[in-house]
Structures are given as structure tokens and as C-alpha cells.
Amino acid sequence: MPRFNIDHIRLLRLTGFFAYLCSGMPLITSWAAERLDQLNRPNFALLLWTLSYLLFGVLYLLLTSNLGTTRRNLGTRLVGLTLMTISTLAVGWYSHSGLSAILMVVASVVLPWLVPFWLSVVWLLTWNLALAAVFSTFPELNYSFIWGLFQASIYMGFAALGFVASLVARQQADAREDQRRLNSELRATRALLAESTRIAERMRIARDLHDLIGHHLTALSLNLEVASHLTNPQAAEHVLKAQATAKHLLSDVREVVSELRQDDAIDLTQAFRSLIEGVPGLHVHVETPPRFSVEDPRRAQVLLRCAQEIITNTAKHAGARNLWLHFDYVNANLLELAARDDGRGATNFRPGNGLSGMRERLAEFGGSVTVDLEVSQGFALTVRLPLGEVPELAHTPSRFEPPALGMR
Structure with missing residues (x-):
């Protein structure tokens, strides 16, 4: 039986947008105008209703353009959600209908992908109370807040259902990403082990x-x-x-x-090739010397862990599309890794556990990591690792041949 590879995150986004389009069907029929006539609303109310509806759609597309990643900071997403909330309430205010609640259900499906869990819960509850306030202005509900809250709670159940289903999907996506990262680490470690075994057998x-x-x-x-x-x-x-x-x-x-x-050095090419495979939403470009090798297995492991931490942090926090890793030998006994991305940069940079762990690993061998806060775009850092090799045994001349093409 053939299997279809479906991007579930994209499918979720498109389904939400389809539901949004369906909620706008009254605007292309005579129902909207007739509804406003019944409410004795002025003629421009239909225009404001339409603009509020369109604003919600535009914000939805912008906020979900990179669903599942953190390309935009939390402040930007909160501003977008606030405007979506206002536009939703405006649709309900002008139409005196449950269309605003339907839009809330649409937003609740993507909410777990945009903000943290507890903030999402607070947002949903606040949104529900705001809808109750809007519904309490409906003459059909006798202008009662209690009846408005009752009406909003009905829709809140559907919003909660969509929210929980999407939350489970988000957790599964995170679990798959953790599994992919662990598999990449395992493959890279296996490559290092194979190289170490090969060298031990030759010796x-x-x-x-x-x-x-x-x-x-x-x-x-x-x-x-x-x-x-x-x-x-x-x-x-x-x-x-x-x-x-x-x-x-x-x-x-x-x-x-x-x-x-x-030939007693560990070739790191295959290990890094395994490490960069399948990173979601991020293109990792690696450039290495012609002979990319380290004689000490412990130093090779440290270099691999530093590169992995850089890739993970970039994918999670930088909001970048590309990451460049450039390895080079400064001299016969010093290896340098220059990393740069095209993300949001280091405006509010604060060292975390990952960077502290890198510094601790490197300090054991006299290495260092330096963050470049002056870079004009993105985030950049430099890792330096002394190799601890005796020059006449390191076979360094071949390391300084003309550079080979980088791998992607």
C-alpha cells in the first residue's frame, strides 16, 4: 500500500485557513447585509465587518507562516495574537453572531504553536470572557452577561477540543525532533567510533x-x-x-x-555529515579543510558536541534559515570553528546552559568560545580547540592544501 508523505504542520495550517474561509461565507451572500439591516446598523458597518475579517486572515497567515519554528520572538507573536483577538471581537460586534467564536476556534488550533502552554490557557479563558461580553450586547440574549457567558462557553468547548488536539500534535512533533536529534547524535558518534576502531586496528x-x-x-x-x-x-x-x-x-x-x-587521525567528515542531516527548517552549510581530522578521540568528541549544540540552539532560538559552520586549522596545533546564522541576532543575548556546557568542555583542553556581539546580522561565535598534537606526528602539511568544496 503506497504511503503519502504529508507535512502535518502545513496541513494543520491550511485546514485552519480553510475553516476561516468558510466562516466568511456570509460576507459573499445577502445574509450579512440583511443582518445589519435587522440590527439598524449604518452602511459602513459591513465594511468594518469585512475589514476585521480580512485582518484576522492576514494575521493568521503571517503568524503561521513558519509554524513549528521560532523565527519570530514572543513579543511579535503576542502583538499579532492581540490584533487577532480584537478583529475577532469586532466581527462578533458588527455581525451579532457566533462567527467571532468560530474564528476563536480557528485561532485556538494554532495557539499551542505560537505561545507557551500556560499563556495559551490564559489567553483562551480571557478570550472567552471577552466573547461573553460581546454576546451580552445581543438583544437575542436579553443583554445579559450570564447568557453571554453561557453562549460563549458552548463555543469554548470546541475551542478547547481543537486546542488540546493541536497541543498533542505539537508534543508529538517535539518528540520526533528530539528523536531525530538523538539519532543524528548516535550516527555521528557511531562514525567517530568506527574511525577510532579503524585506527586502533591499524595500530x-x-x-x-x-x-x-x-x-x-x-x-x-x-x-x-x-x-x-x-x-x-x-x-x-x-x-x-x-x-x-x-x-x-x-x-x-x-x-x-x-x-x-x-594515518592515525580520526576523520570527522562523515561524523559531521551525519550530524547535519534532516535539521527541520534550517539549512546547515559546512566547510571543512581537505583533511579534516583530529588525533585525540576526546577532542573529536568535544568538537562534535560543540557543533551539535550550535545547530540545536540555532534551530530552536535563532529564528534563522541558514547556518554556516566553517572549520579551519589556525596552525598545526589549533582548530577553529566559526559559526554564523542569519537569524534575529544577539540583541538580548544571555548565555544559557548550552553555551556554558560548551565552555566547560573546551576549558578542559584549553579551548575557548567567543561570541561576536558586533556582527551586523544574525548571531556569530568562534570556537577554538588546541589539538595537543606533536607537530611532527600530526602530519599537518596536508591540512593546508587548497580548501575543498564545502558540504551542505
């Missing part, structure tokens, strides 16, 4: 070749040297040939051991 083979075969070949060469002085000239010729062969073989073994020991 074991190198030691075995050096200690076992190298030792025996050395002993064989010495014995042949002695035998060449004890045999007759005819046999000595063959002993000398065997001795030369043993020396060539010993030289080959030493060359193989040197090559095995040379």
Missing part, C-alpha cells in the same frame, strides 16, 4: 608487524650473516642472496608499519 597490525615479523626477520638476517662466514664459498653465495632478500623484506615491513602509523 595493532602495525605493532604486530613490527614486533613479530620485524623481530624474526632481524634474527634471520643476523643468522644468515653468521652463516655466510661459516660456509664454503659456493654455499656462501646462496647465503648472501638469502641475506639480501631478508634485508629487503625487513625494509618493506618497516615501510608498511610506517604507512600504517602515519
Whole structure:
């Protein structure tokens, strides 16, 4: 049976907008004008009703344009919700109908994605009381606030149903994102483990070749040297040939051991490729040196965790569409990570637990993290990690080749 990949957040947004359009059907029929005539409202009341309805739709589209992310700060969303509330009450005031309550139900469905839970609950209750006040002006309800509250409570039940259903969907979306992040971390850690295992196996083979075969070949060469002085000239010729062969073989073994020991650094390319896959709503651009490797597994793990924290914070708090991670070797013993996004910036920046954790991890190896508060757009920081490698063993010349194309 074929499966259809549906963006549930987008589907929720479009369904809410469809419900909004349905609530505007009276405006394209004669019912709205007849209703205002019954209420003895002036002619421009229909225009104000229409403008209030359109304002709600525009605000709905703007506030939900990036539903599920935090591209706009909480203050902006609160202002938008306030204007949506006012427009909803205006529709109810001019139409003297339950259309305003229907719009409240539409807004309640996206409310959990826009503001925190308890603020959403307070907002719904306040909205319900405001609707009750509007309904109490209806002659059909005898201008009674109690009857208005009773009428609003009926619609409040549907709003609560939509709110809870959307809240569950939001929690499931967050759980899926946590699972994706953990899976990315697991894949990246697995890549590091595979690299560490590969290096450990190469070192074991190198030691075995050096200690076992190298030792025996050395002993064989010495014995042949002695035998060449004890045999007759005819046999000595063959002993000398065997001795030369043993020396060539010993030289080959030493060359193989040197090559095995040379590539003893952990390649980080695959680990970071696993880390940036599938980050929702954020394009991560990574640029690395041609040979992106670290010899110390602990430092490789620290660098991986720092990059992961930067990606997570950017996706959650920066409101950015792009994140650039540029890795480079400042010198043979210092690795630098420059991170920059195109989000809201560091206007009200305050270090959190994530940044503090990065500093603690880096401080263990003499590293540092610096936040650039002067950047004109977005947020930028620089991570520096000393590699603690002996220059002649770090094989650094290949690290400074012309840069390779970055991965995305």
C-alpha cells in the first residue's frame, strides 16, 4: 500500500485557513447585509465587518507562516495574537453572531504553536470572557452577561477540543525532533567510533608487524650473516642472496608499519555529515579543510558536541534559515570553528546552559568560545580547540592544501 508523505504542520495550517474561509461565507451572500439591516446598523458597518475579517486572515497567515519554528520572538507573536483577538471581537460586534467564536476556534488550533502552554490557557479563558461580553450586547440574549457567558462557553468547548488536539500534535512533533536529534547524535558518534576502531586496528597490525615479523626477520638476517662466514664459498653465495632478500623484506615491513602509523587521525567528515542531516527548517552549510581530522578521540568528541549544540540552539532560538559552520586549522596545533546564522541576532543575548556546557568542555583542553556581539546580522561565535598534537606526528602539511568544496 503506497504511503503519502504529508507535512502535518502545513496541513494543520491550511485546514485552519480553510475553516476561516468558510466562516466568511456570509460576507459573499445577502445574509450579512440583511443582518445589519435587522440590527439598524449604518452602511459602513459591513465594511468594518469585512475589514476585521480580512485582518484576522492576514494575521493568521503571517503568524503561521513558519509554524513549528521560532523565527519570530514572543513579543511579535503576542502583538499579532492581540490584533487577532480584537478583529475577532469586532466581527462578533458588527455581525451579532457566533462567527467571532468560530474564528476563536480557528485561532485556538494554532495557539499551542505560537505561545507557551500556560499563556495559551490564559489567553483562551480571557478570550472567552471577552466573547461573553460581546454576546451580552445581543438583544437575542436579553443583554445579559450570564447568557453571554453561557453562549460563549458552548463555543469554548470546541475551542478547547481543537486546542488540546493541536497541543498533542505539537508534543508529538517535539518528540520526533528530539528523536531525530538523538539519532543524528548516535550516527555521528557511531562514525567517530568506527574511525577510532579503524585506527586502533591499524595500530595493532602495525605493532604486530613490527614486533613479530620485524623481530624474526632481524634474527634471520643476523643468522644468515653468521652463516655466510661459516660456509664454503659456493654455499656462501646462496647465503648472501638469502641475506639480501631478508634485508629487503625487513625494509618493506618497516615501510608498511610506517604507512600504517602515519594515518592515525580520526576523520570527522562523515561524523559531521551525519550530524547535519534532516535539521527541520534550517539549512546547515559546512566547510571543512581537505583533511579534516583530529588525533585525540576526546577532542573529536568535544568538537562534535560543540557543533551539535550550535545547530540545536540555532534551530530552536535563532529564528534563522541558514547556518554556516566553517572549520579551519589556525596552525598545526589549533582548530577553529566559526559559526554564523542569519537569524534575529544577539540583541538580548544571555548565555544559557548550552553555551556554558560548551565552555566547560573546551576549558578542559584549553579551548575557548567567543561570541561576536558586533556582527551586523544574525548571531556569530568562534570556537577554538588546541589539538595537543606533536607537530611532527600530526602530519599537518596536508591540512593546508587548497580548501575543498564545502558540504551542505
